Amino acid sequence: MARDKEYNRREFINRGARFTLGLSLAGVGVAAAVNAGSEKYLWQIDPFKCTQCGRCATDCVLSPSAVKCVHAYDICGYCDLCGGYFKPGVTDLDTGAEKQLCPAAAIERKFIEEPYFEYIIDEELCIGCAKCVKGCSAFGNGSLHLQIRHDICVNCNECSIARVCPSDAISRVPASEPYMIKGDFTANESGEAGA
Amino acid sequence: MKNKSLSFIVVLIIAAIIVVIVLDYSAKRPDRLGDNPYEYQFDEYKEVDTSLIGYRETKNFPVRDYKPGALDLYDNLLWIAGEQVLQVISLAGVQQMKTEIQGLPTCIEVNDQAVFIGFEDHIKKYSREGTFLAEWDSPGSKCVFTSLASAGEFLFVADAGNRRVLRYNLEGELMGQFEGKAESSAGHGFIVPSASFDLVVNSYDELWVVNPGRHALENYTNEGQLRGFWTAGSMNIEGFSGCCNPAHIAVMEDGSFVTSEKHMVRIKIYDSSGELKTVVAPPRKFLEEGQAPEVVVDENGVVYALDFDRNVIRIFEKNR
Numbered sequence: 001m002a003r004d005k006e007y008n009r010r011e012f013i014n015r016g017a018r019f020t021l022g023l024s025l026a027g028v029g030v031a032a033a034v035n036a037g038s039e040k041y042l043w044q045i046d047p048f049k050c051t052q053c054g055r056c057a058t059d060c061v062l063s064p065s066a067v068k069c070v071h072a073y074d075i076c077g078y079c080d081l082c083g084g085y086f087k088p089g090v091t092d093l094d095t096g097a098e099k100q101l102c103p104a105a106a107i108e109r110k111f112i113e114e115p116y117f118e119y120i121i122d123e124e125l126c127i128g129c130a131k132c133v134k135g136c137s138a139f140g141n142g143s144l145h146l147q148i149r150h151d152i153c154v155n156c157n158e159c160s161i162a163r164v165c166p167s168d169a170i171s172r173v174p175a176s177e178p179y180m181i182k183g184d185f186t187a188n189e190s191g192e193a194g195a
Numbered sequence: 196m197k198n199k200s201l202s203f204i205v206v207l208i209i210a211a212i213i214v215v216i217v218l219d220y221s222a223k224r225p226d227r228l229g230d231n232p233y234e235y236q237f238d239e240y241k242e243v244d245t246s247l248i249g250y251r252e253t254k255n256f257p258v259r260d261y262k263p264g265a266l267d268l269y270d271n272l273l274w275i276a277g278e279q280v281l282q283v284i285s286l287a288g289v290q291q292m293k294t295e296i297q298g299l300p301t302c303i304e305v306n307d308q309a310v311f312i313g314f315e316d317h318i319k320k321y322s323r324e325g326t327f328l329a330e331w332d333s334p335g336s337k338c339v340f341t342s343l344a345s346a347g348e349f350l351f352v353a354d355a356g357n358r359r360v361l362r363y364n365l366e367g368e369l370m371g372q373f374e375g376k377a378e379s380s381a382g383h384g385f386i387v388p389s390a391s392f393d394l395v396v397n398s399y400d401e402l403w404v405v406n407p408g409r410h411a412l413e414n415y416t417n418e419g420q421l422r423g424f425w426t427a428g429s430m431n432i433e434g435f436s437g438c439c440n441p442a443h444i445a446v447m448e449d450g451s452f453v454t455s456e457k458h459m460v461r462i463k464i465y466d467s468s469g470e471l472k473t474v475v476a477p478p479r480k481f482l483e484e485g486q487a488p489e490v491v492v493d494e495n496g497v498v499y500a501l502d503f504d505r506n507v508i509r510i511f512e513k514n515r
Contacts, residue, residue, distance in 0.1 A: 054231035077388020079438040088237040129233035138458045139437030141389040
């Protein structure tokens with residue numbers, strides 16, 4: 001009688017374990033199927049909300065940050081005196097290192113025709129500090145702005161920059177529309193006042 | 196006894212973990228983080244030597260119930276064109292007229308014949324009593340009209356979108372246009388990176404156009420020949436900062452210019468050759484990184500500034 005009882009308990013545990021395992025596998029399968037059908041989301045910065053606080057450079061889990069400066073060329077004025085390239089107060093407009101605003105020298109100034117210059121971001125060097133974005137927004141027309149580069153971003157479950165962003169500029173966006181580039185993306189879509 | 200010690204240690208570890216999590220969260224709150232190591236510093240340029248400030252703010256007139264778009268001064272009256280509204284007030288702030296118009300104006304010019312109101316790509320003409328008279332056709336695509344000024348039988352229009360000045364007669368017929376290139380080697384056409392592109396006509400009917408990309412004021416004939424210019428590019432108080440300043444100008448009876456800059460907002464007066472005469476209002480009088488106020492000036496040198504950030508007309512008078 002005691003053996004029967006012991007046998008039944010073991011069998012009960014075995015069956016229970018098999019059932020739980022089966023249920024888990026089925027659950028994973030269903031979840032995978034549901035995920036396959038739904039859209040993936042990625043973190044991105046709304047350039048019209050960004051206040052250039054510098055935390056994209058200091059709080060990303062990656063080093064250097066996955067946040068980079070991007071340039072909306074169709075907005076850019078190709079200015080000789082570029083507020084995103086030169087330190088405030090510079091009067092001799094040349095490419096001397098001491099005159100550059102970017103702490104990583106990540107912006108290339110290229111002559112186009114008198115008096116127009118093109119500004120190209122070297123993303124390998126850019127640390128996402130937004131200093132140039134601030135200068136361009138304050139003294140230019142805001143063509144330089146920050147974006148999270150998805151070829152670098154590891155898409156953390158909770159973005160460590162979003163957690164500390166003082167202007168709530170970082171949110172999840174559909175993977176089908178992963179970037180908010182100025183020009184294509186306007187202040188009206190953002191719901192914020194334009195730059 | 197052994198179990199009790201074990202329980203105590205487990206509770207202690209859990210408490211320590213909770214404390215670390217709470218501290219981490221509270222330390223990382225956006226409002227509790229430290230200074231930005233990459234701060235863009237230009238505070239030194241916001242300070243202005245008080246001996247340079249020759250004006251003081253004496254009063255202001257709030258603009259209520261609508262969004263203002265442009266300001267002009269004619270016949271000792273302030274003419275304000277705003278969203279759906281044309282309002283006229285005396286220099287003492289008493290309303291003389293308020294009438295309905297359609298759209299959001301960007302510029303206004305009043306002369307002895309009519310009121311011309313510019314919108315993004317077209318102009319509407321009204322009588323001085325506010326009656327709609329005519330709407331002129333848009334002269335093409337990409338127009339962004341930012342300023343109007345009349346001289347005799349002509350109305351000059353600054354088109355920032357196409358970097359050109361249009362010349363109409365007062366009936367709306369397009370008589371000509373120019374892009375400021377002229378034949379001078381010193382000039383290079385109008386460089387207009389943003390929608391800041393102003394022009395004025397002085398008491399001698401001379402047309403002055405801002406070339407914002409060069410921080411220049413340029414004098415043109417009616418046909419668009421460059422006659423002279425001066426520049427003042429600098430973040431210091433003597434010059435114009437950024438890529439697109441001065442954003443607005445007005446001209447005084449003696450030919451001096453009142454200038455208004457955006458972002459590091461400041462209002463100053465230059466003589467007709469570009470020497471800084473005085474500062475009307477330093478940056479600390481305005482919102483940080485604010486819009487450039489539209490400025491007009493009366494025959495006594497009193498400056499009226501339409502502050503778009505605060506929806507108020509601010510009056511600056513000379514220090515006694």
